[in-house]
Amino acid sequence: MTAINRVPRTRGALSGALLVVLGLWAALAPFVGPSADFGYTPGGDTWIWTDGRGVFSVLPGAVTVVGALLLVVSASRVIAAFGAGLAVVAGAWLVVGPTLSPLWNGPGIGTPLGSGDRQIAEQLTFFTGAGVLIVYLAAMALGRLAVVGVRETNLAERHAEAAQAHRDRDLQRDDLHRDDLHRDDVPEPTRPMEPVRDTEPFRDTEPEPGPHDEYNGRPDASVPQGRYALDRPVHADQKVAGARNTRPDI
Numbered sequence: 676m677t678a679i680n681r682v683p684r685t686r687g688a689l690s691g692a693l694l695v696v697l698g699l700w701a702a703l704a705p706f707v708g709p710s711a712d713f714g715y716t717p718g719g720d721t722w723i724w725t726d727g728r729g730v731f732s733v734l735p736g737a738v739t740v741v742g743a744l745l746l747v748v749s750a751s752r753v754i755a756a757f758g759a760g761l762a763v764v765a766g767a768w769l770v771v772g773p774t775l776s777p778l779w780n781g782p783g784i785g786t787p788l789g790s791g792d793r794q795i796a797e798q799l800t801f802f803t804g805a806g807v808l809i810v811y812l813a814a815m816a817l818g819r820l821a822v823v824g825v826r827e828t829n830l831a832e833r834h835a836e837a838a839q840a841h842r843d844r845d846l847q848r849d850d851l852h853r854d855d856l857h858r859d860d861v862p863e864p865t866r867p868m869e870p871v872r873d874t875e876p877f878r879d880t881e882p883e884p885g886p887h888d889e890y891n892g893r894p895d896a897s898v899p900q901g902r903y904a905l906d907r908p909v910h911a912d913q914k915v916a917g918a919r920n921t922r923p924d925i
Contacts, residue, residue, distance in 0.1 A: 681750055681752070687816045687820065688747055690812045691746035694762050695744065704801055706721055709721065728785075731769070734768075739762050741758070742759060742761030746816055762809055
């Protein structure tokens with residue numbers, strides 16, 4: 676429903692309430708009036724159904740009630756106008772239907788129970804008068820619905836602003852949701868690994884074994900070094916089998 680199509684329910688409330696009362700009267704009065712010797716035949720007993728009462732009284736009265744209810748409860752300008760239009764058609768049928776009934780071989784409204792002035796009163800009360808009032812009230816409601824007043828304009832502007840604000844909030848929420856999804860899909864940047872720095876210089880070759888190293892080429896602290904080293908030259912007369920060089924350096 677567009678904002679300009681909205682209408683306050685008070686716009687047709689009074690006319691709708693009066694139309695409900697008139698529709699109920701038009702539909703039920705022909706069944707109750709004969710008990711007071713006021714109405715149309717068959718008389719004497721109440722609630723006697725005839726085709727004439729159904730076509731010329733109950734049908735237009737029911738249509739009037741339905742149109743009046745649409746006029747009262749609807750907040751749509753189109754639906755309320757449709758209800759008022761139904762009431763106009765129903766009221767026109769109350770006026771024209773009994774007048775045209777003698778022109779075909781269909782059911783009639785019956786014979787008036789009174790005479791003279793009472794017949795005029797019965798015709799106005801049950802058909803012509805009720806129909807004219809229904810048409811007048813429904814046409815007045817249609818005229819009020821056809822005019823877009825200042826109140827409806829302000830109401831339409833407020834509804835348009837509220838709808839625009841709602842759309843803006845939806846767009847902002849969608850943008851935030853899309854940004855969250857994008858951040859979830861992008862992997863976090865990783866820091867490059869730094870090379871491990873050795874605290875000691877790297878040696879490409881094994882240390883050369885020292886002299887008289889008896890343990891896998893490593894120098895032995897128990898071997899005398901320097902002055903008392905075992906690699907000093909030994910005289911020939913001192914070379915004894917199995918003897919070690921114990922001569923001090925002179």
